Amino acid sequence: MEIDIQNGIKDYKMEKRKKTFFIIILIIGIIVFGSIAITIGPLNITVIEVYRVILHKILPSFINSVDSNIENVVWLVRIPRILTSLLVGFCLAIAGAVMQPVLRNPMASPFTLGISSGAGFGAAIAIIFGKSIAKGSFHVIANAFVFSLITSFIILILSRKKGTTPESMILIGIALSHLFTAGTTVMQYFADSWATAEVVFWMVGSLSKGTWETLKYIFPVAIICIPFLIIKSWELNSISAGDDAAKSLGVNVDKTRIILMIVASLITATTICFTGAIGFIGLIAPHITRMIGGGDNRFVIPAAGLVGALLLSLSDMIAMNILEPIIIPIGVMTSFTGVPLFIFLIMKSRRRCL
């Protein structure tokens, strides 16, 4: 028996080391990727020039800058875009990683719950009718944000009446997704061609709006919400085991479910209102993570975020360069890059089971 306990501890430590190693690999991967991605672009900028710009910003007294055009491109275009893709990928993946165990549904994601559709509906109102709660360059963003939150609140309010079961939440979410999609379609149907095209551009997502200004809005929300979700991951583990099991461990299941959904929705709304609907990251990043490291949410939440960050930024780099100068829509590219990887992992994990 002692040998069994010893072996059990050994296996547990090995598992923990494996997960830690995985997270470290992901962090290194992101750093390496970012370091390379920043040197790639249409303008002919050498690697040395790129890093001189960064060092000049950090140590202006010690490092001279380069030509102002190069400095502007690196500092105002490339760096914010890469950071935005990393942050948005991180946020969307974590939102999905939380929604799936909360709703006990592996297909749960910001897309399937209608949050993206709600955002698209709000964006369409602003684009087609010019009606928004904000003016100027925020008129689409504000509408998208508000309507994505409206979707979440409707899910929560209605599911409270029925009892906050995962099934009721997901069914309401799916229904709302269809409703908002239909609403957007009707507006496009009557819209002028240029407005219709603009709505389509929004619905397929874009990281072109990744600027320091955008990061100013997304980053604070992420920095507050994500640590909160990681802290709550233990309760999430309990809920994943079943409502009764969670209650027996002292978890207020209904309240926890609602709070986690609100926070996940807030992160989602804050990101997609700037980028448009970028699908698939919130769905597959958590699954990829679980296939590699298991279902412990204390590990899944941060690791899925890193997987999502890497996946989205890699997709964006491909989207920008594969048909240069044309940019492929990022929402399309995430599917093209994510799906083969996802299927590969599913097949690999099934073979293991056999």
Place this chain on the structure above:
Amino acid sequence: MKYLKETILICLILMVGFMSLGCSSRKDNENLNENVEFEDCAGRKITLTKKVERIVDLTFLEGVRTLIELEAEDYLVGMSEMDHQAFNKDGMLKNSYLIVSQAAPGLKNVVNVGNHNEINVEKIMSLNPDVVFVEWSKKDYADKLQAQINIPVVCVGGYGSFNYEIFSVVGKIVGKEDRAEELIEYTKTKLEAITKVTENIPEDKKKKIFYWVRPYIGDPRTNGRYEAFELAGAKNVARGDNNTPYGVYKITKEQILDWNPDYIFKHSSFIKDVEGWHTIESIKEDKIISGTIAAKNNCILPTKGHMRGWDIATEATEVFYLAKIMYPNKFMEIDVEKECNEILKKFYGIDNLYTDMSNKLRLHNIK
């Protein structure tokens, strides 16, 4: 009761009489002595067996515009919701400048037959048209609709600014072939005044231009295929090889800087800027764009661009406008406003239409 049979008989005779009148008034719509056969803009064989006097248009203004230009707008008895909006200035179009509504405001009362994607077939048939126009790209739809309503459906339009086929086809349909030919020859002659000069500009001396379509400054898009620029002697930096997409596509601001155009022409088809779009001033102030030659030389300017399809008339005026801006010394003797007013009067029959358009769209003032 006594006279019931007689009453019924008289009613029947009257009914038959009225029906005959209806038939004979249809006959008055003249069968042609011989059928008119031709190919439409989608290569479909069309046969007209009677004179065309009633047309329903389901194109995206292409058909309506051409009818106005051929002085045949009275033939229009029905049009799609999108065409209807152009004359009634509803919704999204209220800020746009659509020349057809200036040229033929009376068309606002033409019957609306529904959204061009899902037209009301019964409504069309109730108007008793002789021909229905659909967009040139909807060949299969045209075949299905023709089979359904048993009325000739003609595809009109085509990609590209100076696609003269639409005049030939519509001219043949409405019996205005002479007018169509006249407009085609007139346009070619007018454009020669520009192209005879621009054709001789060496490739490396041509001005590089970037066409900024829908100016969301954080999310630029362009169109690499807009003939007016080429005819005016410019090199569209977004026009790559034959794989350049038709239509609008997205690029990055860094790409614009890399191309470093001599001119940036902002698409300006709206009287008021659309919410979220950027003005010329804000484009000039953008830190990335300000690095281009165009910004440094104050060469970020508006241009009308295409709106609701391709209008040969306004694009011809645009060629003059662009050529004079880019090569003022080569076209010193050309008075752009005078020439363009003359062109638009030829097509639309209205004086000073170009002056009105360029003031409302705030185009660059060239002398």
